[in-house]
Amino acid sequence: MDGVESQIAEWRAYVAKAPAVNGRDVDELEAHLRDQIVELDAAGLAADEAFLVAVKRMGDLNTLSREFAREHSGRLWKQLVLSGEDEPAPPSGGWVEALVFALAAAVAIQVARLAAQFPEEEAGWLRNISLFVLPFLAGYFARRRQLDTRRWVLTIAPFVLVAVVVNLYPYRAGSATELLVALHLPVVLWFAVAYPYMGGTIRSRDRRMDFVRFTGEWFIYYVLIALGGGVLMALTGAILEPTGAVSVERIVEWVLPSGAAGAVIVAAWLVESKQRVVENMAPVLTMLFTPLFAVMLAGAAVVYALTDLGGAFDRELLGVFDVLLVVVLGLVLYGMSARDPSMSPGWMDRFQLVAVVGALVLDAMVLGAMVARIGQLGFTPNRTVALGLNLVLLVNLAGAAWLAVRFLRGRVAFHRLERWQTSYLPVFALWAATVVAALPPLFAFN
Amino acid sequence: MHIDKDLVAASSTPLVLSILAEGESYGYAILKRVRELSDGELHWTDGMLYPLLHRLSRLGYVTTEWRTPPEGRRRRYYAITDDGRAALAEQQRQWVTVARALGDVWRGSGGLLTALGEA
Numbered sequence: 001m002d003g004v005e006s007q008i009a010e011w012r013a014y015v016a017k018a019p020a021v022n023g024r025d026v027d028e029l030e031a032h033l034r035d036q037i038v039e040l041d042a043a044g045l046a047a048d049e050a051f052l053v054a055v056k057r058m059g060d061l062n063t064l065s066r067e068f069a070r071e072h073s074g075r076l077w078k079q080l081v082l083s084g085e086d087e088p089a090p091p092s093g094g095w096v097e098a099l100v101f102a103l104a105a106a107v108a109i110q111v112a113r114l115a116a117q118f119p120e121e122e123a124g125w126l127r128n129i130s131l132f133v134l135p136f137l138a139g140y141f142a143r144r145r146q147l148d149t150r151r152w153v154l155t156i157a158p159f160v161l162v163a164v165v166v167n168l169y170p171y172r173a174g175s176a177t178e179l180l181v182a183l184h185l186p187v188v189l190w191f192a193v194a195y196p197y198m199g200g201t202i203r204s205r206d207r208r209m210d211f212v213r214f215t216g217e218w219f220i221y222y223v224l225i226a227l228g229g230g231v232l233m234a235l236t237g238a239i240l241e242p243t244g245a246v247s248v249e250r251i252v253e254w255v256l257p258s259g260a261a262g263a264v265i266v267a268a269w270l271v272e273s274k275q276r277v278v279e280n281m282a283p284v285l286t287m288l289f290t291p292l293f294a295v296m297l298a299g300a301a302v303v304y305a306l307t308d309l310g311g312a313f314d315r316e317l318l319g320v321f322d323v324l325l326v327v328v329l330g331l332v333l334y335g336m337s338a339r340d341p342s343m344s345p346g347w348m349d350r351f352q353l354v355a356v357v358g359a360l361v362l363d364a365m366v367l368g369a370m371v372a373r374i375g376q377l378g379f380t381p382n383r384t385v386a387l388g389l390n391l392v393l394l395v396n397l398a399g400a401a402w403l404a405v406r407f408l409r410g411r412v413a414f415h416r417l418e419r420w421q422t423s424y425l426p427v428f429a430l431w432a433a434t435v436v437a438a439l440p441p442l443f444a445f446n
Numbered sequence: 447m448h449i450d451k452d453l454v455a456a457s458s459t460p461l462v463l464s465i466l467a468e469g470e471s472y473g474y475a476i477l478k479r480v481r482e483l484s485d486g487e488l489h490w491t492d493g494m495l496y497p498l499l500h501r502l503s504r505l506g507y508v509t510t511e512w513r514t515p516p517e518g519r520r521r522r523y524y525a526i527t528d529d530g531r532a533a534l535a536e537q538q539r540q541w542v543t544v545a546r547a548l549g550d551v552w553r554g555s556g557g558l559l560t561a562l563g564e565a
Binding site for chain 2: 024025028032034067068071072410412413
């Protein structure tokens with residue numbers, strides 16, 4: 001049997017090379033192969049013949065690994081890695097295409113800046129920034145996914161609509177709603193990018209999850225690029241300033257907008273083509289920060305419960321808690337995408353639940369105190385938005401916590417947690433769109 | 447007889463769920479049972495069963511566990527869940543409807559069946 005043992009080992013090593021097949025799958029396939037060999041042996045075949053027949057019955061390995069990849073697309077993070085006959089891989093990583101779109105975005109923002117004479121005169125330019133960048137990202141994906149004409153139109157329509165709405169509203173000078181619109185516009189447009197990203201199939205839950213992953217990875221890459229870019233700009237300034245030829249302000253004025261705009265596309269391209277780098281990073285970040293957040297939030301909840309809540313809250317606190325909930329939601333989503341859905345509940349899931357429940361308890365306390373006082377203070381745009389966002393996030397996290405408890409008890413599959421998040425995505429889009437389109441008229445553009 | 451590959455693919459989920467409804471099992475044994483049930487007519491490429499099982503597991507239709515039985519080697523066992531039984535019941539309704547429709551129309555055109563029988 002020694003010959004067969006080494007043949008099995010070779011076969012095993014070969015199967016393990018497929019990116020979507022992990023060690024435990026190979027174990028399972030090997031157990032199957034051995035069962036088959038034993039049975040064929042018993043039927044009177046010689047050991048090496050039995051091995052050959054068993055391998056043949058297992059099927060063509062390329063087809064098999066593609067089938068695994070289709071089921072475990074989360075392990076590959078993308079359908080793009082699937083180089084099968086029905087899904088061609090993009091040629092040469094498409095970096096030229098990415099570069100063209102990045103340059104276009106960089107130029108567009110510069111032209112817009114000069115036209116608005118920023119920073120001498122600010123006016124409405126700042127609230128439009130994302131409108132000069134994200135259409136290029138949408139265009140990049142529309143081209144990459146080879147959308148047909150109807151879908152191109154559907155990709156462009158939201159951008160036009162939003163541009164009209166945002167710029168026709170007569171904001172009063174220094175109005176709060178204008179600032180809120182400026183903050184929510186990128187979120188609305190990001191969801192508009194989701195349409196071409198998903199190739200128009202916005203109902204597909206798997207594609208939605210891909211988009212969530214894409215968002216998380218894009219964020220990591222963007223932060224890394226921003227850090228590197230910041231160092232580069234600071235050094236350039238420090239080196240050139242003594243010559244008196246250029247000032248730091250000039251460099252920042254010219255390089256920062258274009259660099260930041262171009263980096264949006266470049267980061268997207270990196271996510272698309274260099275999956276493996278971030279694939280290793282997201283789990284590490286989650287492993288590192290989930291327990292830390294769990295400890296911090298549990299501790300803070302205890303402190304809040306023990307101290308007197310009455311006068312301690314000022315109006316800014318709700319904003320802080322919105323940020324906290326966004327961060328916790330980010331942790332949940334990162335944890336979700338870093339996780340192998342077929343694994344049974346583990347320690348990380350428990351830590352995550354502690355973090356979510358801690359945040360919920362804290363938020364419920366703050367919210368209770370706020371709602372009681374908002375009646376006396378009245379609704380301002382800022383307060384309305386902070387409260388609304390808080391509720392939207394609270395419902396999401398409460399649902400996630402409830403499902404996580406049921407998952408830890410073995411009542412539901414992990415799949416249900418993913419489904420909750422992907423079904424909830426339109427709520428976020430709707431909320432951001434409401435703030436951009438409905439809030440300013442409601443508060444008379446103040 | 448060669449069974450069309452789309453038909454094989456469509457019947458694979460209800461077949462696997464039905465086999466698991468008889469009791470928990472592992473990959474190799476499930477395949478043997480499929481062959482037994484179809485008198486060897488239904489041909490699956492062995493490896494393809496596993497992505498299917500993993501999909502059922504992700505959907506929460508089956509639970510899985512690695513175990514080493516007293517006599518034998520370590521294997522991954524699959525057991526059907528309540529969700530899985532519900533999905534199977536739904537599939538059953540669909541297949542019964544399709545089978546009834548085909549049966550009715552074929553009984554109606556007796557000439558065709560005779561012709562096929564003689565061929």
